[in-house]
């Protein structure tokens with residue numbers, strides 16, 4: 001690290017749980033962020049600001065006026081631009097030393113597997129179950145930890161699935177596919193209050209930062225946040241021995 005980097009990251013380096021060594025791990029780290037909307041915006045901005053060395057941002061949507069209420073990486077000048085490119089530019093404006101790659105198509109199949117395998121951590125910032133299951137399966141296959149977030153109306157969710165933990169569940173253990181738990185709720189149809197996506201996205205960024213730097217203990221189980229009463233609840237998530245993705 002040069003003097004400028006030491007100054008830029010000084011408030012993290014002074015934390016004993018991060019220190020120089022943890023910051024060096026962040027600078028050498030690579031996160032894949034799938035989705036550059038409400039969750040992906042704060043994730044991209046905070047990970048770039050915190051000194052994560054490489055960010056890959058994938059999103060196949062373009063910025064619309066109704067996104068600006070909560071997707072804070074995008075501004076008026078970005079309307080109709082690909083979200084991945086707009087979020088990349090916002091991240092680079094905060095930290096030009098971050099190596100940010102924008103993918104403007106939907107990551108699927110082999111392209112998803114390759115992108116996941118190249119990352120140290122994956123952040124699921126999508127709002128489609130089909131994407132969530134595909135990302136989960138790719139993370140299991142590649143052995144890469146997955147930080148999952150969701151936000152709808154006034155409710156948020158956070159969970160981390162780490163394939164390196166032999167007793168750890170996967171996303172499909174929590175929401176078994178085809179069991180009716182996968183009713184799709186999307187912000188476009190159901191609404192979402194603006195700061196909620198920021199709150200969940202910031203928790204995702206924090207967990208990714210901890211995973212890459214080695215600070216603290218990774219979040220376990222499922223946490224849900226009820227924004228109407230301001231309360232978090234925590235649930236244990238056991239591994240499902242019959243899970244089609246992670247068992248056997």
Ligand SMILES: [Zn+2]
Pocket residue numbers: 169170171172173174240243244245246247
């Ligand atoms: Zn599983």
